């Protein structure tokens with residue numbers, strides 16, 4: 001009996017709900033001003049489905065390559081002048097100095113003041129998004145680097161952020177920071193959000209370092225550099241296969257948002273399409289996994305406006321992520337502004 005009562009109550013509730021809903025619909029439909037849009041499904045909270053597809057290299061980049069003549073066949077190589085492999089750095093500012101050589105064919109990093117573009121070096125602290133370094137005559141300052149062990153990865157890039165992939169282009173060092181970070185200055189992301197507070201550092205070192213920094217700031221021209229987010233090195237073996245995520249990153253606006261390039265650096269690993277054993281697996285917004293089997297950039301079209309997560313992984317024949325610290329599986333958030 002109890003069950004019967006409950007069931008009849010539920011039925012009554014449903015009937016009532018239906019009646020109320022019907023009432024609403026009726027009310028809407030009787031409105032003489034209602035237009036045809038009444039019958040269109042109401043907007044949902046989820047954004048429009050995104051259907052990405054691979055397209056060929058955009059014509060505007062092909063044009064730039066033509067204009068650059070043989071520069072794109074250059075084989076630029078880099079060498080770390082600072083920091084040295086295994087170095088210990090006291091204080092939170094790490095100066096990056098690089099020596100560029102190799103078969104340059106006119107390749108020279110430099111930002112054109114008129115366009116804000118030009119050849120540059122991608123500088124990657126730990127596994128943070130890269131920073132662009134344009135004028136190699138001055139060191140690039142990584143500021144507010146947190147205490148502990150770090151890795152730095154660098155490689156030359158073109159104005160449209162496609163990396164050079166020749167031998168010797170990519171370099172990596174591991175170094176240690178003592179007394180790093182500044183507790184009074186929280187590290188920030190590109191968007192300016194507070195990531196973390198470095199609070200457990202030696203006061204003496206930090207204070208003297210801060211004083212030195214402010215002196216430098218007032219007596220010399222501003223240097224290229226960046227207040228970096230708090231991070232430490234992953235336990236990476238430089239002899240093992242390593243995928244370095246490069247693009248996409250940050251915000252993409254207008255015509256730059258379609259198509260968007262995926263580009264990466266590969267060390268100690270050959271992809272299946274290049275005669276090797278590995279594949280690069282990517283997915284966007286947790287969607288279907290796809291594969292890149294040749295080491296070259298791809299361009300994806302069909303992005304919807306808003307934030308997107310791009311995941312890039314180096315996998316072996318069985319589809320397992322190749323173990324090497326945690327750099328072989330990287331997810332970045334980008335924003336597309338239409």
Ligand SMILES: [Cu+2]
Pocket residue numbers: 120122132157158159160161162
């Ligand atoms: Cu770039």
